Amino acid sequence: MGYVETEHTGGTRFRLFPQLPSLDQQEEPETVWVSSPAGSLLPGPADHRMYVIDPVGKERAYGYYPGPGGATFHYRPPWPGPMLPEAHPSPDGHFDHLELGTYQFEQAHAFGSIRFTMDIWERYFERRLEWHFQDYYDRLEILFLRGLDNAFAGFGSIEIGSYTLKTGELVEFGMSFDILSHELGHLIIYNEIGLPGKVEVDGEYFGFHESAADMVALISLLHFDSAVVGLLEASSGNLYSYNRLNRFGEVSNHGQLRSASNEKTLYEFAEGWVHEHRLSQVLTGALFDIWVDIFHEHLLEGHLISEELEDLSDQLEGDPEYQKIIQPLFDHAYSENPGGFADALVASRDYMGFAMAAIWERLTIETLDFADVYETFLEVDSDMTGGRFHRIIHLNMRRRGIGVIKAGPRLAPPDETSHAFSDRTAVPEDAQHRCSRHLPYSLRRDIAKRP
Known part of the structure; x- marks a missing residue:
């Protein structure tokens, strides 16, 4: 077991903040290399595994919503509407030239953070990591929903919001490597292990x-x-x-x-x-x-x-x-x-x-x-x-009591912070293949109502 190398000769450069740039200890962004070959990335940025968009007029997160006559509809990627101007690579194919404080820097920062994390974990798994939604989408949509008080990994997407401190300062989660890395972690687990696949899944899951x-x-x-x-x-x-x-x-x-x-x-x-x-x-x-x-x-x-x-x-x-x-x-x-x-x-x-x-x-x-x-x-x-x-x-x-006792039951239905039972992570009713390990929305919705 040798060290995991994360600098890719011939890859693409990005400037990333390891943690939020508003923190006192944060210095200049660090230049990192991702595995996408220089010159291969399209504006967005975008490659064959993921792409970034910055929608204009998107008012709510993806997920299931009430429809006419008591039905539900699945609001999911791709976003069909207008978008802010996208980040473009430099003439030599890199994204480390973008000016800090612009939307384009944040777009590149989001892509670079998620791609860098994917590269790291493909080396630990020693294989390509797939998406649990791959029968529906071949690429992950990374998009900004400015004003969303969170960052969410969902079915085919990671939506990125912001957080308002008590001081009134707005913190953009697109600038937080660790939050974006955490959300990709959810997608890795969705594919490797799955969302709850039956009613009696253990609560410690x-x-x-x-x-x-x-x-x-x-x-x-x-x-x-x-x-x-x-x-x-x-x-x-x-x-x-x-x-x-x-x-x-x-x-x-x-x-x-x-x-x-x-x-x-x-x-x-x-x-x-x-x-x-x-x-x-x-x-x-x-x-x-x-x-x-x-x-x-x-x-x-x-x-x-x-x-x-x-x-x-x-x-x-x-x-x-x-x-x-x-x-x-x-x-x-x-x-x-x-x-x-x-x-x-x-x-x-x-x-x-x-x-x-x-x-x-x-x-x-x-x-x-x-x-x-x-x-x-x-x-x-x-x-x-x-x-x-x-x-x-x-x-x-x-x-910690692990292997000695078990956690008791869930005492209240999951709220909006839950990943496994959220509307945004629910798979389509007709999902097959990898998604067949996951309960469809209608059944998971009924389970979520139970204490």
């Missing part, structure tokens, strides 16, 4: 789905050189410090949508749950802890930290005094060999990427719960390392 999308975003973020360097310079390798790795999908430096570093356990959901995003934090937190411990193992292997520091970090995990005691020790160790820390972080990143891809390939939606992810992770680690990290996986999963 919904938390898994959000967690998987979070991991896609989190791992993809660390394919930016600036993110790796910035993370290590800010934390000295103490990944539990409050930094850009354990905050993502964020809209300000003090308000994030989710946090990878958290103390949530399944015991908190034993009586039931309402929001799948909160349930997902249990699994995401366990996976983040596993990642940190594997990073520490690489640091130990390279003699970059002492066994005493690793043991102390484990003992104090969750202790209020953790940062006060541990941070100075990491500061000293990092100053001795910053390059070694970067290599260890990249190695742990790629381990997690290959492991997640292998786990998702093996999961079956009908039996999927957090314990299934735990058991499959052990199998995958056996295949990848001979079981080197079994102890780490065991300790972190069971500390």
Whole structure:
């Protein structure tokens, strides 16, 4: 298992912000390469897998809506109306010349973010990733719905909105790599595992789905050189410090949508749950802890930290005094060999990427719960390392209650934030092939009404 390379000789250049450019720590956008050959992309940008449009006059998101006589109609791509002027490539076929602050820069940023993420995960899966809607559309429509207070992955599309901070500042999600990467993560899971395929799908599936999308975003973020360097310079390798790795999908430096570093356990959901995003934090937190411990193992292997520091970090995990005691020790160790820390972080990143891809390939939606992810992770680690990290996986999963108890039932019908039961992700009634694993809208609508 070697490093995953993300610079494509002969590919196309884009300038991307790893996280929202309104954040205090954000600097200049970073130049990245996507796999589309230079000169092959059309205005939009567009290639054979996806295209960007910026509609004029589109007033609502795609999805199912009430029609005449109590019927419903499926409002879905492609958008047939007028559009804002599209981003054009430079004469040499790249998109890194566009001026920051223009619609065209944001259009290119959205395409580049999603294409870059797709390239990363096709390397982890070691194959082409398909769309679950491929029998209807051969390309993903990426479009802006300015004023939509979210970003949505749906049937054949990713719709990109914006968020208004309490200060009144408008944050455009098209400029957020991690949010766009998260939405592509949903589409990867829709194809690899599916949307609920029968009434009795386990409730933990919904938390898994959000967690998987979070991991896609989190791992993809660390394919930016600036993110790796910035993370290590800010934390000295103490990944539990409050930094850009354990905050993502964020809209300000003090308000994030989710946090990878958290103390949530399944015991908190034993009586039931309402929001799948909160349930997902249990699994995401366990996976983040596993990642940190594997990073520490690489640091130990390279003699970059002492066994005493690793043991102390484990003992104090969750202790209020953790940062006060541990941070100075990491500061000293990092100053001795910053390059070694970067290599260890990249190695742990790629381990997690290959492991997640292998786990998702093996999961079956009908039996999927957090314990299934735990058991499959052990199998995958056996295949990848001979079981080197079994102890780490065991300790972190069971500390969260995974493999010990199950989450209780959903206590209320899903709301508009739910992906799996939303109108926008519903498949057509006549869907076949890959979509046959997914319930059609009429049945899913009836299920969603049940508590």
